[in-house]
Amino acid sequence: MxxxxxxxxxxxxxxxxxxxxxxxxxxxxxxxxxxxxxxxxxxxxxxxxxxxxxxxxxxxxxxxxxxxxxxxxxxxxxxxxxxxxxxxxxxLKPKKRPAFLSKEIKKIPDSPFKKLYFKLPLPTIEENFSDWTRIKYALEKEKILNPEVNINIFKKLPHILREKEFEVTLNLYYDPRKDRYYLIDIESGDKTSYNLGVAIDLGTTTLQLELIDLNTGETLAFTSDYNPQISYGEDVISRIEFAKRKDGLKILASKVREKIVNLIEEMLREAQKNLEDINLISLAGNTVMSHLFLELEPKYLREYPYVPVATEFPLIFAKDLELPLKETTLIQLAPCKASYVGGDIVAGVVASRMAEEEPLTLFIDLGTNGEIVLGNKEFLMCAACSAGPAFEGGGIKNGIRAVSGAIEVVNIDPVSFEPMILTIEKKPPKGICGSGIVSLLANLFKVGLIDRSGKFVRDTKHPRLREGEDGWEYVVVWKENSATGEDIVFTENDIENVIRAKGAIFAGCQVLLESIGLSFEDVERIYLAGTFGNYIDLEEAIIIGLLPDIPREKFFFLGNTSLEGAKLALSYKEILLKMEKVVNMMTNIELSTYPKYMEYYMATLFLPHTNEDLFPSVKNLKI
Amino acid sequence: MxxxxxxxxxxxxxxxxxxxxxxxxxxxxxxxxxxxxxxxxxxxxxxxxxxxxxxxxxxxxxxxxxxxxxxxxxxxxxxxxxxxxxxxxxxLKPKKRPAFLSKEIKKIPDSPFKKLYFKLPLPTIEENFSDWTRIKYALEKEKILNPEVNINIFKKLPHILREKEFEVTLNLYYDPRKDRYYLIDIESGDKTSYNLGVAIDLGTTTLQLELIDLNTGETLAFTSDYNPQISYGEDVISRIEFAKRKDGLKILASKVREKIVNLIEEMLREAQKNLEDINLISLAGNTVMSHLFLELEPKYLREYPYVPVATEFPLIFAKDLELPLKETTLIQLAPCKASYVGGDIVAGVVASRMAEEEPLTLFIDLGTNGEIVLGNKEFLMCAACSAGPAFEGGGIKNGIRAVSGAIEVVNIDPVSFEPMILTIEKKPPKGICGSGIVSLLANLFKVGLIDRSGKFVRDTKHPRLREGEDGWEYVVVWKENSATGEDIVFTENDIENVIRAKGAIFAGCQVLLESIGLSFEDVERIYLAGTFGNYIDLEEAIIIGLLPDIPREKFFFLGNTSLEGAKLALSYKEILLKMEKVVNMMTNIELSTYPKYMEYYMATLFLPHTNEDLFPSVKNLKI
Incomplete structure (x- = not known):
């Protein structure tokens, strides 16, 4: 440096x-x-x-x-x-992560999937009980009582035991929700070192995967790619619609499963490991993604009164889902709370530890659904804000996802009104992604190109400000410099959509707080989750009224907490139970039926807010 | 009458x-x-x-x-x-059955497989928890907490619920060993009346099946047939040998499974019921039969030190065994004690209730293995006597199984030495089955044609007594009257085999008694189990020294207790646990390693016994 x-x-x-x-x-x-x-x-x-x-x-x-x-x-x-x-x-201060998350990772792992090596006593005429009884006795000494077993294990049992003179490695899974062990497989000799897991953030847009050594907790590889379901609908709603078609649900399920298997294979190649050593896959996804992955009917998630098929999931074997993995590879999913508060949020809350600590924390996942959770170790309130896809570039004329060439940060000169832009991977600009959109809106407002209602100040004379085919717009990139050969613009419609999105989240937070008689001042920490949340500029997010104007040291960027939670569930056997406890602690507020939500929401449709007193630092920000 | x-x-x-x-x-x-x-x-x-x-x-x-x-x-x-x-x-007194067995059947059944009908409350926005949660809440009211569920049920769940406005029938299985419920299936509307089970005695020679209404406990149909594995070996040993061949085990497993399915289909036709209404199949078989049915390696059952793969079996679905039944049909097997004390005996002990009552009872299953159990509610000792196949007609020159045309009962006139015979189904005689063999031997001895060592009295002049190609023999049926066109004879070799068989059982009983310092006089009841046991004549069995010479009112013929136990396990949810308790109560004595067994055994190789004082009523039986 x-x-x-x-x-x-x-x-x-x-x-x-x-x-x-x-x-x-x-x-x-x-x-x-x-x-x-x-x-x-x-x-x-x-x-x-x-x-x-x-x-x-x-x-x-x-x-x-x-x-x-x-x-x-x-x-x-x-x-x-x-x-x-x-x-x-x-x-700006460099973005920060709460320190405890990395501390957690350093703890000695205690995975729910364990391989235990035993040198069993050989049978004698005095102790000629069955092979299975012999194994049960050995496990009893390890305080593992009455493990569940499948008849298929019995088929190989006598051969495996006798292959290396009763030296065996038992593959055991512990389900903390049932406080129960499952004997998943048995291998001859000492195979304890081959024990891999995969953590998956099952995102609507993006799949993020990590290959983990379950013995050490070490990350051996990481990869990510689009969720291939995107081809059948960009957001959860359009995928639910697609699922209604003939074989639609089947297609959606098989596409994402296929992609996951491909990504796992890619990581295995990179880490030079074998498919048959993958014993546990831990996923966290929103409720719709979890349904689609499991091929569960998603239709009723979107029909009043929004009923999921299930919000907790039993233990699943790879073969149950016809995944081309080892048949006994186990799959565990983070439990969901409700139709729009999913396992990604539950995993996030667990990863953040907010439900185990005193400080009143507001957890915000800045995705399409804009899920928020408020609480501490005493209580948890949650809500889904239906922010819409604006922060993922959806509904924005030149909005794109956070791909190579997406404008991710913008600075506008307050005198010349000329923009300074940076794109992802420094590729010629193709469009504007979420963080760029926040940045752009904040800058337009800061330099006075738009007013508090989000309208362009019409009497500004500047070549970049013009009336286009979709109304007034600001030219972010002239076509000479764009990758598309077209001007990249930001329209008043776009602004309106972004204001609605940020308003939904802000109003949602207000409702959660109000529901327990508190306000933003009482919040001790704001946790920003999600990849998008990790890239936005805190000041700019406050300027547009997406985040509350409270002391900056209360904000923490947590990154992909869904993946983090899925990963923790691979490495620590109590996590799935913690997730279940979080679900049970959560009180879900259906914002659409909350009496004052609409009132709050309407008040947010200004920059930063109708009530300027809520944003004193923005009020004073006169350039 | x-x-x-x-x-x-x-x-x-x-x-x-x-x-x-x-x-x-x-x-x-x-x-x-x-x-x-x-x-x-x-x-x-x-x-x-x-x-x-x-x-x-x-x-x-x-x-x-x-x-x-x-x-x-x-x-x-x-x-x-x-x-x-x-x-x-x-x-002779007519054969008797203990009365309590029929009492048991009349109790209101409480099957481990239950169908419960629910009219669930419809979801509202206030109670929009998941479909699965709704079901869990309904079950909680019935004191059924946290049932196990498979992900496949979730796939149909939303559709079934909404088919008849949340009126559903839940198919639940209770495993008493785990004190745990499993949700096996869900149907729309009230389907509680369709609930069938099949009880199976998985015999080495014969399969006996009953179709049971699980709601009422009523037997809807009965059938039996040979175990088709017979074609690959008559006894368990030769089947274990066959299983060593390439695909041998697979063939044995698939043959018996196939036959069972055919017999089930036959019963369904007779009772006019449907395959998909069969929810539970309960089997009891000896350890080898249980292994072969489950396609578990039987090899080590016969190799020193005689180790089974398993003696208790997890819950199995029809699809796990690739049975062409409803995929979710459950299969439960009676647990075994050891390689040669199997689930048939455990089921028998449970059916007899001897382990729940005070009287010291000797339970004898007079099959090939000659399993015996001694005890009461305080303790159970068991042993397998390796009686050999003589009582099933094996190793006997003209011995046959108890099929149509088999001589099942013989009387020999003490003056003319002419036999009076009856065959099964009154068909022309083909050979001699177990009960006929006992009857014949007892009569030959009674009328003085053989001496105490089992040798023909050589100086008897009678056309039926002659020296044949296999040594001395008695002609039971002249070829003019036989179905085979050949004389049906009973040779000295045959007699020797029968004496060995009866001796093995008698000596086994003596060892069991001695091991706890008791003698036959202390035995309060003798339970004779098995189909063969049901057909033998008590006096004749005592005459040859197969059964002890104690007061006749202590003997009870229980019939097929293996089938009876399998049936009880269909109708009463605690039976599987009772069976497990019986296994745990049992102390197995390996006769081959018991110091004095050989001595006892040698002493039995006389008629009725070397020590005539053990059989006072036979001693006095001079015609």
Whole structure:
């Protein structure tokens, strides 16, 4: 890490490994012109290296391209006059994670799936009880009483026992919900070291998987990919609709199962491990995704009064789902609370530990459903906010998912109204993803291009502000710099959709708080979950009124807590029970039937809010 | 029932419904010549009806054929002079069954498989918990907590619930060993009346099945047939050998499964019921049969130190065994004690209730293995006597199983040495089955044709006594009267085999008694189990020293207790647990390693025994 002093602001900041100079500047809110998202093609992000060594691309004279220049020492960097603006910069703190999550990972794992090695006493005429009884006696000494067993194990039992003179490895699964052991398999000799698990975040859009060594808790590989069900509907509602077609449900189930198996195989190749060593798969997904994965009828999830088939799931074998894995590979799913408060949230709450601690915590998963949970170890209230897909780029004219080339962060110069953009993987811009949308809306509002109602200030004269075919819009990227060959714009309709989405979440939080007679001031911690939640800029989220204007140190970015919870359930045998307890602790509030919800919601449809007093720091933010 | 007075004996006896006059005479040990087994072809069983009405066949003058004449009123019957012998007849008491067995059947059944009908409350927005939760709540009210469920039920759950407005029938199985309920299936509407079970005695030779209404306990149909594994070996040892061949075990398992399914289908046709209404199948079989049915390796059952794969069996679904029944049909097997004390005996002990009562009881299953159990509610000792197949006709020159045409009862005239025989179904004689063998041996001994060592008395001059190709033999049926066209003989070798068989059982009983410091005098009841046990003549069995010479009122014929136990396990949910308790109560004595067994055994190889004082009533039986 190096220090960079940016001139003329005279601000000293710290770099992160691998950052270009434009990354560092963006992270600290220091404006440098950038139209191509960091792809290195617009040649606008000129900087002068006044001191220090860099590795980079020179445009002309001693101008470097900020998007293609890496520091090799501490630097003094001057931003040339065309980007120089006197009043600048909200200085953001680097995003943070609560420390305890990583502490948890370091605990010695105690997986529900264990392999135990035994050297059993050989049968004698005095002790000629059955092979199975011999195993039961050995397990009794380990305090494992009356394990469940399937008749198929008996078929191989005598052969396995005698293969290596009664030296065997027993594969045992412990279900904490039943306080019961299952003998899943038996192997000859000592096979204890082959014990793998897979944690899966079964997301509506994205599948994220980790391959875990169940003995050590170590992550051996990670991968992620789209949920292939996307081809049959982008959101849960359209997938429920698709499932109504002939074989629709079957198709949805088999597509996601197939993809999961492919991703597992990919991780196994990477880690050089074998499929037959995968003993346990732990999934966490929302209620619809859980239903579709299990091929359970999702129809009634969306029909009043929104009844799931099940919110808890029995132990499942790979063969029950016809997965082309080892037949006895076990599959456990995080339990769900209700139709729109799913196992992803339950897993998240468990991963966050909020239900085991004193501080009143507001857990927000900023996805399409916008699930929120409020509580601590005494109680948990939850709700699904139906935020809509705006934060995943849905319903936004040039909105896209967080893919390569998506604009993920925007800065607008308050004088020139010129944007500085960065795209994912620094590819020429294709569209705007969730974090970019929040960033863009916050900036448009901050520099005064839109008013509190989210309308463009019509008398602003600027080439980027215009009336397009869908009404008023701001041109984020001119077609010359876009990957699509079209202007990338942000319309008043888009703004309205984003305001509705952020309003739904904010009002949902208010209702949860009100339902127990509290307000945001009482909240001691806000946990932001989800990948999207991890990329948004806290200040910008507060500026648009998505998150409450409370002391910033109360916010924690937790990342993908659904995956984290699924992973914990692989490594610690009590987790599934904890999840069940969380479900039982939760009181679900159906916002649609909550009397004052609509009133709260209507009040949020301003920037940041109808009641400006709720956002004092935004009120004072006059540029 | 009529009275018949037999002249010249002046003995009045009572007929049973359907009996011919020769049947009645044989039952009371009254000799009438009969060479064709009752087939009506030898014309030797001439009788004179002196009083009363009959329906029958006249041979000549006023002689009737006793084997083809039925009483229509009380009779006076004279046996003509050619059969008349002054000193005659051990008068046998009709065979008896302990009364409590039929009492048990009359109790209201409380099957482990129950169908419960529910009219569930419809979901509302206030109570929109999942379909599965709704079911769990309904069951909770019936004190059924946390039933086990398979993910496949969830697939149909929402549809079944909504088919008849949340009126459903839940199919539940209760496993008393785990004190746990399983939700096996769910049906729409009230389907409680369709609830069938099948009880199976999985015999080495014979399969006996009953179709039971699980709601009422009523037997709807009965059938039996050979165990088709016979084609691959008559006894358990030869089947274990066959199982060692390539696919041998698979063949044995599939043959018996196939036959069972055929027999079930036959019963269903007879009772006009449907396959899908069979919910529970309860089997009891010896340890080898249980292994072969489940396709478990039987090899080690016969190899020192005789270790079974398992002696208790988990719950099995029809699909686990690839049985072409309803996939969710459950299969439960009676637990076994050891390699040669199987589930048939355990089921028998439970059916007999001996382990719940005070009297010291000796339970004897007179099959090939000759399993014996001694005890009461305080303790149970058991042993397998390896009696060999003699009592099933095996190892006997003209021995056959108890099939149509088998000689099942023999009387030998003490003066003429002519036999009176009856065959099963009164068909021309084919050979001698177990009860016939016991009867024949007892009679040969009684009339002095053989001595105490089982050797023919060589100086007897009689055409039926001769030296054949296999040594000395007695001609039971001349070839003119046999179905085979060959003489049916009983050789000294045969006698030796029978003596060994009866000796093994008697010595086994002695060892069991001695092991706890008791003798036959202390035994309060002897329970004779097994179909063979049901057909032997008590006095004759005592004469040959198979059964001890103790007061006759202590003997009880229980019939097929294996089937009875399997049936009880269908009708009463605690039976499987009782069976497990019996197994745990049992102490198995390996006779082959018991120090004094061989000594006891050697002493039994006389008729009735080396020590004549053990059989006082036989000692006094001088004709």
């Amino acid at each position: 190096f220090k960079i002093k940016f001139l003329p602001y005279n601000l000293e900041v710290t770099t992160l490994p691998g950052e270009t100079i434009i990354d560092t500047a963006m992270r600290y809110g220091i404006h440098i012109n950038a139209s191509c998202g960091g792809a290195g093609v617009c040649n606008k992000c000129k900087i002068i290296i006044e001191e220090g060594k860099v590795k980079g691309e020179i445009i002309e004279n001693n101008f470097y391209k900020a998007c293609a220049t890496f520091p090799l020492s501490d630097l003094v960097v001057r931003i040339p006059i065309e980007s120089y603006i006197e009043k600048r910069a909200t200085f | 009529f009275k018949i007075k037999f002249l010249p004996y002046n003995l009045e006896v009572t007929t049973l419904p359907g009996e011919t006059i020769i049947d009645t005479a044989m039952r009371y040990g009254i000799h009438i010549n009969a060479s064709c087994g009752g087939a009506g072809v030898c014309n030797k069983c001439k009788i004179i009806i002196e009083e009363g009405k009959v329906k029958g066949e006249i041979i000549e003058n006023n002689f009737y054929k006793a084997c083809a004449t039925f009483p229509l009123s009380d009779l006076v019957v004279r046996i003509p002079i050619e059969s008349y012998i002054e000193k005659r007849a051990t008068f």
